[in-house]
Amino acid sequence: MLRHIALSTALCEGVWLGYGAFMAERIWTAALAVIGDEILSGRTQDKNVQQIAVWLNAQGIRLAEVRIVPDRTDAIVEAVNILRGRNDYLFTTGGIGPTHDDITVDAIAAALGVGVIVHPEARAMLELHYATRGGLTEARLRMARVPDGAELIANRMSGAPGIRIGNIFILAGVPAITAGMLDALTGTLEGGAPMVARTIGCWVAESEVADILREIERDQDGVAIGSYPFFREGRVGANFVIRATRQSNVDACTEQLVQALRKAGYDPADGGI
Amino acid sequence: MLRHIALSTALCEGVWLGYGAFMAERIWTAALAVIGDEILSGRTQDKNVQQIAVWLNAQGIRLAEVRIVPDRTDAIVEAVNILRGRNDYLFTTGGIGPTHDDITVDAIAAALGVGVIVHPEARAMLELHYATRGGLTEARLRMARVPDGAELIANRMSGAPGIRIGNIFILAGVPAITAGMLDALTGTLEGGAPMVARTIGCWVAESEVADILREIERDQDGVAIGSYPFFREGRVGANFVIRATRQSNVDACTEQLVQALRKAGYDPADGGI
Numbered sequence: 001m002l003r004h005i006a007l008s009t010a011l012c013e014g015v016w017l018g019y020g021a022f023m024a025e026r027i028w029t030a031a032l033a034v035i036g037d038e039i040l041s042g043r044t045q046d047k048n049v050q051q052i053a054v055w056l057n058a059q060g061i062r063l064a065e066v067r068i069v070p071d072r073t074d075a076i077v078e079a080v081n082i083l084r085g086r087n088d089y090l091f092t093t094g095g096i097g098p099t100h101d102d103i104t105v106d107a108i109a110a111a112l113g114v115g116v117i118v119h120p121e122a123r124a125m126l127e128l129h130y131a132t133r134g135g136l137t138e139a140r141l142r143m144a145r146v147p148d149g150a151e152l153i154a155n156r157m158s159g160a161p162g163i164r165i166g167n168i169f170i171l172a173g174v175p176a177i178t179a180g181m182l183d184a185l186t187g188t189l190e191g192g193a194p195m196v197a198r199t200i201g202c203w204v205a206e207s208e209v210a211d212i213l214r215e216i217e218r219d220q221d222g223v224a225i226g227s228y229p230f231f232r233e234g235r236v237g238a239n240f241v242i243r244a245t246r247q248s249n250v251d252a253c254t255e256q257l258v259q260a261l262r263k264a265g266y267d268p269a270d271g272g273i
Numbered sequence: 274m275l276r277h278i279a280l281s282t283a284l285c286e287g288v289w290l291g292y293g294a295f296m297a298e299r300i301w302t303a304a305l306a307v308i309g310d311e312i313l314s315g316r317t318q319d320k321n322v323q324q325i326a327v328w329l330n331a332q333g334i335r336l337a338e339v340r341i342v343p344d345r346t347d348a349i350v351e352a353v354n355i356l357r358g359r360n361d362y363l364f365t366t367g368g369i370g371p372t373h374d375d376i377t378v379d380a381i382a383a384a385l386g387v388g389v390i391v392h393p394e395a396r397a398m399l400e401l402h403y404a405t406r407g408g409l410t411e412a413r414l415r416m417a418r419v420p421d422g423a424e425l426i427a428n429r430m431s432g433a434p435g436i437r438i439g440n441i442f443i444l445a446g447v448p449a450i451t452a453g454m455l456d457a458l459t460g461t462l463e464g465g466a467p468m469v470a471r472t473i474g475c476w477v478a479e480s481e482v483a484d485i486l487r488e489i490e491r492d493q494d495g496v497a498i499g500s501y502p503f504f505r506e507g508r509v510g511a512n513f514v515i516r517a518t519r520q521s522n523v524d525a526c527t528e529q530l531v532q533a534l535r536k537a538g539y540d541p542a543d544g545g546i
Binding site for chain 2: 034037038039040041042043044045046047049050051052053054057062063064065066067068069070071075097098099100101133134137138139140142143157158174176195197205206207208210211213214217224225226227228229230231241243
């Protein structure tokens with residue numbers, strides 16, 4: 001497991017990190033706060049956790065934790081303050097539209113102890129966007145409100161921009177708009193080496209090979225193996241995902257796992273089943 | 274908004290609740306801890322938040338908050354202890370299989386300060402299940418381990434049961450198995466009145482009607498209106514979801530909203546768009 005790096009290399013090249021461990025390489029982490037009653041009520045299937053996780057990994061940043069909180073100031077403030085404090089970055093999705101249930105900007109400003117201002121550039125963007133759409137009403141102007149000191153994140157889909165303040169990135173909740181904002185941020189955040197993953201699939205009950213997995217993970221420093229069982233066509237199988245920041249570690253671990261599975265009489269498939 | 278009930282009826286029939294408010298009716302809440310690196314890495318799209326939210330609502334219990342945490346003891350312990358303390362129920366998904374990355378039982382036992390035992394009934398279930406599948410290996414026996422004092426939750430899909438200890442319900446991560454365990458729990462938990470919801474859809478930018486929504490929500494005690502914009506076929510629209518525990522409140526609010534939208538020149542569709 002990744003924590004093993006900490007123990008084995010702390011003395012030679014350790015860099016201080018969170019979670020009380022010395023690590024051989026700096027791991028950049030992000031948290032995500034998904035803000036919205038519609039996720040907690042079950043009305044809406046969240047898609048932002050996955051899309052942000054995948055995007056972060058490409059930036060060399062690991063999604064370390066997620067909280068889904070209701071449209072309530074105290075809940076947002078609590079999540080924002082703990083998550084921004086212990087991660088390199090905090091992303092939020094949801095609650096930045098023009099309606100009464102969009103309270104993210106006010107709640108984050110409250111969390112930071114700053115006021116809320118109308119951002120002149122956001123106001124200009126919205127004026128332009130709504131020039132042919134009925135003009136900038138008071139409700140629409142709400143979307144130009146930002147915590148004092150914030151910068152804007154371009155929204156390539158609709159009028160209202162995302163917002164960056166400190167290490168907090170305030171994004172839209174509608175996944176297609178979120179995606180556009182992530183696109184605008186691509187390559188702008190400092191990160192480490194992206195995680196590399198390789199999947200080996202096998203028609204086997206994971207309980208049959210649990211010992212094999214445990215031993216190999218113990219052998220292979222810096223590598224994590226996840227085991228994901230499935231039930232398909234009346235048969236049980238599992239995909240084993242080998243993850244590390246170094247391709248050579250992933251490849252060595254994969255090779256060892258494939259050989260061990262073959263030796264045990266199974267027929268592992270590269271790329272998963 | 275629901276909090277308005279608190280203010281208007283606290284003096285006549287208040288019952289103490291969390292979040293520092295008196296409420297007219299007891300609201301039962303649950304939290305969910307989704308445990309699994311595969312969700313945080315983006316490999317797997319979570320489906321349990323939505324299915325558990327919908328199921329809870331049918332039990333008269335509201336999903337109040339969700340945390341997604343990695344397969345790491347300290348992260349699980351932190352989430353479990355805060356969430357179980359401030360909600361009526363805590364559900365967890367994931368990490369109860371036979372492999373090295375399945376650490377949920379140990380982490381929850383650690384959170385509760387109890388030991389881990391092999392549950393005799395779970396052991397018997399697994400012996401029966403694996404009698405024709407190669408026998409009960411040591412790895413498989415891991416799935417009979419429970420925090421000391423726990424009861425079992427029937428698993429109608431595969432061998433390993435879910436686990437209940439105190440107000441914590443430890444469920445599988447594979448959504449179909451989770452569903453079976455929820456089914457086994459249906460009707461067994463104490464709850465209040467389920468939330469009732471009605472949706473009104475409209476081809477309108479939500480910013481056009483933000484004032485209407487705000488005013489109606491302010492008028493209608495005990496009702497929450499969510500506004501969910503969408504972009505389809507090159508047009509903007511929004512669905513407005515009216516939620517309350519009383520059908521009569523939902524209906525009165527819906528009626529007021531439909532009339533206000535018509536008056537403003539729109540054509541609201543019952544059931545949403």
